[in-house]
Structure formats: structure tokens, C-alpha cells
Amino acid sequence: MVERREPIAVGDAVQRVMEFAFQEKIEFVPLLQAHGRFLAEEVAADDDVPAFNRSPYDGYAIRAIDSQEANSEDPVTFHVVGEIGAGFLFEKEVGFRQAVRIMTGAPIPKGCDAVVMLELTNSFEENNQMYMSIKRSFQAGTNISYKGEDIQKGEILLNKGQYINPGVVALLATFGYDQVPVFRKTIVGVIATGSELLEPSESLQPGKIRNSNAYMIMAQIERAGATVKYFGKFSDNLNQCIEVVKKALQEVDILITTGGVSVGDYDYLPAIYEAIGANVLFNKVAMRPGSVTTVAQRDGQLLFGLSGNPSACYVGFELFARPIIREAQGSKQPHLRKERAVLGSDFKKANPFTRFVRGKAFYQNGQLVALPSGFDKSSAVSSLVEANALIVLPGGSRGYETGMQVDVLLLEDLQGSEWPWNNIVKSYR
Ligand SMILES: Nc1nc2c(c(=O)[nH]1)N[C@H]1C(S)=C(S)[C@@H](COP(=O)(O)OP(=O)(O)OC[C@H]3O[C@@H](n4cnc5c(N)ncnc54)[C@H](O)[C@@H]3O)O[C@H]1N2
Numbered sequence: 001m002v003e004r005r006e007p008i009a010v011g012d013a014v015q016r017v018m019e020f021a022f023q024e025k026i027e028f029v030p031l032l033q034a035h036g037r038f039l040a041e042e043v044a045a046d047d048d049v050p051a052f053n054r055s056p057y058d059g060y061a062i063r064a065i066d067s068q069e070a071n072s073e074d075p076v077t078f079h080v081v082g083e084i085g086a087g088f089l090f091e092k093e094v095g096f097r098q099a100v101r102i103m104t105g106a107p108i109p110k111g112c113d114a115v116v117m118l119e120l121t122n123s124f125e126e127n128n129q130m131y132m133s134i135k136r137s138f139q140a141g142t143n144i145s146y147k148g149e150d151i152q153k154g155e156i157l158l159n160k161g162q163y164i165n166p167g168v169v170a171l172l173a174t175f176g177y178d179q180v181p182v183f184r185k186t187i188v189g190v191i192a193t194g195s196e197l198l199e200p201s202e203s204l205q206p207g208k209i210r211n212s213n214a215y216m217i218m219a220q221i222e223r224a225g226a227t228v229k230y231f232g233k234f235s236d237n238l239n240q241c242i243e244v245v246k247k248a249l250q251e252v253d254i255l256i257t258t259g260g261v262s263v264g265d266y267d268y269l270p271a272i273y274e275a276i277g278a279n280v281l282f283n284k285v286a287m288r289p290g291s292v293t294t295v296a297q298r299d300g301q302l303l304f305g306l307s308g309n310p311s312a313c314y315v316g317f318e319l320f321a322r323p324i325i326r327e328a329q330g331s332k333q334p335h336l337r338k339e340r341a342v343l344g345s346d347f348k349k350a351n352p353f354t355r356f357v358r359g360k361a362f363y364q365n366g367q368l369v370a371l372p373s374g375f376d377k378s379s380a381v382s383s384l385v386e387a388n389a390l391i392v393l394p395g396g397s398r399g400y401e402t403g404m405q406v407d408v409l410l411l412e413d414l415q416g417s418e419w420p421w422n423n424i425v426k427s428y429r
């Protein structure tokens with residue numbers, strides 16, 4: 001008798017996995033390696049930015065009051081008493097009708113309260129002395145970049161879990177983070193199972209296929225922000241698979257296998273879980289593809305048994321493994337970002353299970369449109385190429401038509417969702 005599996009709803013399955021979220025761990029990396037990581041501590045400003053009043057232009061620093069009588073008929077002349085480039089200080093106090101030639105980024109000299117752009121001045125030399133004249137007056141404060149105008153001391157600038165993009169790198173550098181506290185990357189082990197599998201370097205043989213899943217999953221693991229440990233591909237040999245799974249579990253935080261989770265004679269994952277004493281959280285999900293996705297846990301360690309079928313494997317990873325990886329990186333929105341889109345073509349095949357159609361989501365006249373990205377079978381590889389979204393088509397007895405509103409889960413988006421599984425809206429026009 002073949003075992004009967006009870007399908008559970010996708011949201012329930014995700015919830016069962018998320019109950020095993022593990023403790024975040026912190027490490028320090030050099031600033032140069034921080035891009036793409038997630039910040040493990042809040043960052044507050046320990047100083048003002050800029051830290052001193054400075055000039056935003058090349059020109060002359062003056063006392064605004066000295067310019068009040070200037071007009072086009074009667075220019076006012078200033079004695080140029082010095083010059084200051086960015087990175088230097090002008091030590092003396094500037095007095096009546098004196099000016100200092102100043103460059104962008106240089107600190108405003110004592111006594112000065114305005115900067116006149118070079119283009120508005122006329123400079124000349126007389127008796128070995130430099131002078132400049134202006135034909136209009138300036139208000140105090142003209143062209144001053146004030147201390148703290150960008151960032152004020154004490155401000156909270158970055159939160160824990162912040163993705164470190166180039167702008168964040170700039171801020172970290174600004175505040176002297178030579179070493180950056182980031183969340184340690186989750187280590188995810190990958191094992192491919194199947195006697196039919198060849199590695200990409202091998203020539204095809206009758207009945208065999210190349211192992212694409214392991215490489216696809218490893219790329220997905222990296223996209224999710226974790227580190228990969230590949231244990232290789234293994235034939236459908238129960239004892240050998242038990243051994244490699246046991247070994248792998250000692251070296252990783254999470255273990256992902258592909259293949260062998262269904263009810264075939266050589267689908268050994270259920271027997272492997274039993275042999276190692278892992279509890280199965282679920283082994284059937286009301287979704288397509290990936291209905292056979294199985295997740296088990298042993299001593300708090302999670303084992304994801306993803307389907308051998310490439311599209312099913314891909315979807316299973318994104319729905320169930322990605323969020324736990326993201327959560328370990330401090331994300332409060334670890335799930336795929338959910339948005340509403342207009343279905344760009346018919347999808348007439350009805351199914352009782354919720355479908356996750358690999359699709360392309362793009363903006364057209366300000367409206368997000370979603371189109372299936374190709375051949376839509378669980379076994380498909382080709383439709384994954386252009387997929388940047390999963391189009392969510394809730395199960396039912398009717399198909400879906402062009403123009404209907406659907407939910408989409410965005411695959412390449414960093415923002416994520418807190419919990420996309422409430423209100424999965426059935427489509428309507
Ligand atoms: N009688 C039933 N048969 C099947 C059921 C079912 O409920 N009853 N479920 C079907 C569904 S749905 C799926 S999905 C697959 C799941 O199969 P497994 O997870 O057991 O995976 P395998 O049997 O090992 O392989 C399935 C398919 O995928 C190819 N494959 C396997 N590994 C890789 C890899 N690393 N790279 C590329 N392709 C891979 C494999 O050759 C098979 O063609 O079961 C259905 N059957």
C-alpha cells in the first residue's frame with residue numbers, strides 16, 4: 001500500500017518551518033567585504049556630518065556685512081589675505097574687507113559667514129597683494145554647508161538587519177567602521193540524489209541527465225544571502241545516502257537535498273529521515289509545482305527535501321528555505337515580496353492546488369504585469385531563466401484569464417514581505 005500523504009496549505013507549511021528559526025550569529029568583516037551582507041548592529045552617528053562648517057563652492061570666504069554696500073556701479077574690494085584648500089585650516093581671524101580664497105570642502109575661516117562663488121568675483125593683483133571685488137551684497141549664511149546639516153550626532157542611521165548596499169558602505173566609512181558587524185552567513189549543505197545524475201562536465205549517456213538542481217540551488221542559496229557547502233551527487237543507494245546525510249548534518253546549519261521525496265521505489269528520503277531519527281514537519285503541500293516538498297527536523301536542525309523536478313525544486317527553495325535564511329540575517333521581512341499585478345496572458349489550466357507559475361513581472365504604463373516565463377511543467381528548466389516572479393494562482397475549478405488581478409512574489413527583490421500568506425486574494429477582474 002502506498003502511503004497517503006495529507007496536503008497542507010502553503011502558509012501552514014511555511015509557518016511550521018519558521019518555528020525552527022535559529023539564533024542569529026554575529027561576525028566582523030572588513031569594510032571592503034561588507035557589501036551584500038546584513039548589518040548585525042544598529043549604527044548611530046557619533047559625530048555631526050559635516051563635522052565643521054565648510055564651503056560648498058570654490059570662491060572667496062568673506063564677512064557678509066562687508067559686502068552690504070556693493071552694487072554694479074560701486075563694487076566693493078576685498079584684500080585677499082590667504083588661501084585654503086580642502087583638508088586644511090585657516091588659522092587667523094578674518095577682519096574688515098578681508099577675504100580668503102577658499103576651495104570646495106574647506107572649513108570656513110573664523111570671522112567669515114558667507115562664500116562668494118569664484119564666477120561672481122573679479123580678482124586682480126596690486127603691489128604684490130591680491131584683491132577681489134564683488135558687485136552685489138551677500139546675506140550671512142550664503143553658501144555655507146553647516147556642521148550637522150547632513151547627519152546630526154546621536155541620530156540612528158542604520159538598523160540591525162539593514163542590507164549593506166553601496167550607500168550603506170559609504171555611511172559605514174563615514175563613521176569609521178573599518179570592521180563591520182554583520183550576521184554570519186547561514187551554512188547550507190546541498191546533496192543531489194538520483195542514479196540518473198551526471199555532473200555538468202560529463203557527456204550525456206542513455207537514460208542519464210545532468211545534475212542541474214544542485215547548481216541551481218547553490219545559486220539560490222547565495223542569492224538568499226547564505227553560504228553553500230556542496231557534498232556532491234549520490235546514486236539512489238539508501239545506506240550511502242544515510243551516511244552522507246549524517247556527515248553533512250555535522251557541518252551545516254541547514255541541509256538541502258534534491259530528489260527522492262516522492263513515492264517511487266528509489267525515493268529514499270522518507271527512509272533516510274526515519275533512519276536518522278528526524279521528524280517530518282510535512283511531506284505534502286497543496287501547491288504546484290513542489291507538492292512533494294518535504295521538511296524534517298532533527299535536534300532543531302532543518303532538512304529540506306526538495307523535489308527532483310527542477311521547477312518544483314526551485315519553488316520549494318524560495319517558499320520554504322529562503323525565509324529562514326533571511327531571518328538568520330536579521331530580516332524582519334524574510335519572505336518573498338508580494339505585490340499585485342495584472343495577468344498578462346490566459347492561464348486556463350485549473351488545479352485544486354495553488355499554483356506558483358514562474359513568471360516575468362514588469363511595469364507597463366505604471367502597472368505591474370505578470371506573464372508566465374515559459375514551459376510550465378514541474379520538470380521544466382527553461383522557464384526558470386527569465387523568471388523574476390512567482391505568479392500565485394490560488395487553487396480552484398476555474399482557470400485564469402488575461403487582465404485578472406493576481407498576487408506575485410518577487411524573486412529578485414531585497415525588501416521582502418513580513419508574511420505574504422494572509423489574504424492571498426483569489427483573482428478578480
Ligand atoms: N505516483 C506518483 N508519482 C509521482 C508523484 C506522486 O504523487 N505520485 N509526484 C510527482 C511529483 S508532483 C513530483 S514533483 C515528482 C517528485 O519526484 P522526487 O522528488 O521523488 O524526485 P526524483 O524522483 O528523484 O526525480 C524527479 C525528476 O527530476 C529529475 N531530477 C532529479 N534530480 C535532478 C537534478 N539534480 N537535476 C535535474 N533533474 C533532476 C529526475 O530525473 C526526474 O525526472 O514525482 C512525481 N511522481
Ligand code: MOO
Pocket residue numbers: 287288289290291292293307309311312378
Ligand atoms: O511536486 Mo510536483 O512538483 O507538484 O509537480
Ligand SMILES: [Mg+2]
Pocket residue numbers: 259260261262263264266267308
Ligand atoms: Mg521520485
